[in-house]
Amino acid sequence: xxxxxxxxxxxxxxxxxxxxxxxxxxxxxxxxxxxxxxxxxxxxxxxxxxxxxxxxxxxxxxxxxxxxxxxxxxxxxxxxxxxxxxxxxxxxxxxxxxxxxxxxxxxxx
Amino acid sequence: xxxxxxxxxxxxxxxxxxxxxxxxxxxxxxxxxxxxxxxxxxxxxxxxxxxxxxxxxxxxxxxxxxxxxxxxxxxxxxxxxxxxxxxxxxxxxxxxxxxxxxxxxxxxxxxxxxx
Numbered sequence: 001x002x003x004x005x006x007x008x009x010x011x012x013x014x015x016x017x018x019x020x021x022x023x024x025x026x027x028x029x030x031x032x033x034x035x036x037x038x039x040x041x042x043x044x045x046x047x048x049x050x051x052x053x054x055x056x057x058x059x060x061x062x063x064x065x066x067x068x069x070x071x072x073x074x075x076x077x078x079x080x081x082x083x084x085x086x087x088x089x090x091x092x093x094x095x096x097x098x099x100x101x102x103x104x105x106x107x108x109x
Numbered sequence: 110x111x112x113x114x115x116x117x118x119x120x121x122x123x124x125x126x127x128x129x130x131x132x133x134x135x136x137x138x139x140x141x142x143x144x145x146x147x148x149x150x151x152x153x154x155x156x157x158x159x160x161x162x163x164x165x166x167x168x169x170x171x172x173x174x175x176x177x178x179x180x181x182x183x184x185x186x187x188x189x190x191x192x193x194x195x196x197x198x199x200x201x202x203x204x205x206x207x208x209x210x211x212x213x214x215x216x217x218x219x220x221x222x223x224x
Contacts, residue, residue, distance in 0.1 A: 004151065031210060042113070042199065042215035043152075050210070087152070095211055096165070099152040 002026045004100035006088050011106045012078055020073045020086050020103045028093025034062055034073045035087040037102065043087055046073070075105075083107045112136045115200050115216035122190065123224055130185040130219050132200030140205045141183040142213065143175060146197040158183060159205055190223045197221070 003025045012018040024032070031050040035043040049055055049064035049071060061074040075082055088100040113134045122128050134141060143155040157165035158177040172194075174186040183200055197220050201213040 008149065033212065040217075040220075042217045043213075044215070045212050048210050048212060089152075091211060095205075096154065096157075097152075097211070097213065101149055101151045 002092065002098050004088055004090060004098055006086075006100040006103045008101070009104045009106065011108060012075075014078055014080060014107055014109050016078050017074065017076050018078060018105065020075075020088075020105065022071045022073070022088035022100060024069050024071070024088070024090045024098070024100075026090045026092045026098050029066060030091035030093070030095055032062075032064055032071050033089040033091070033097065034071075035089065036084050037087060038084045046086075078107050080107050080109070112214045113200060113202055113216035115198075115219055117219055118217065119220045119222075121222045121224060122187070124190060124192075126190075127186070127188040129187065130198055130200075130221075132183040132185075132216055134181055134183075134200075134202040134214070136202055136204075136214060138202035138204045138214070139180055140203045140211075141177060141180075142201040142203075143173075143183065143185050144199040144201060146199055146218070152199070156185075187221075190221075192223050195221055195223045 006022045034046040037043040047062040054063045059076045064071045085102040085104050087102045089097040116131045140159045145153045155169045156175040161177050176184040197218045199218045200216040203211045203213045
């Protein structure tokens, strides 16, 4: 079957660094997406990885290892506004997105 | 105007009611989606429309009926729902010509409560 696993909840301190992991097993692979979703709001696109390696975009970076079925989202210099859920999704062989349940990130002062 | 707009934002309905959710996208995309989001569960894809034709149904109960009159509008018609259908319903759109990066743009959702 198809499966996306990510931690349910994480807590970090303002100004620190946090890494949110995502492992996947899907029928085919057409890229991995990370989305951010604040409570009561729409998910918004953060990053897309289709090749192995690290993609950096400001304070956020996303890493992919296709051989390990593994990705992480790295958030640096955490701010209170980063408190949100972070959703991992994989494009399968039919180009449909398979979603994880999301990781709720709590930032403490 | 925002990219993807959903109305209403909140809806409370009885199990015998009929209501419709509306979604409109202003991004020129050729695919639109309905998702169900329940607490602590992955997003569940309900329906996909590509070029106004339904391409995915995912075994959704018949009490949910989608309609896509044109590439910019998508509806979800609801009737005789059950309390377990209470959830956040999200609409999304994407450009299927930009494979494989099928980034989806989401509306803010309709919070549905069935009483």
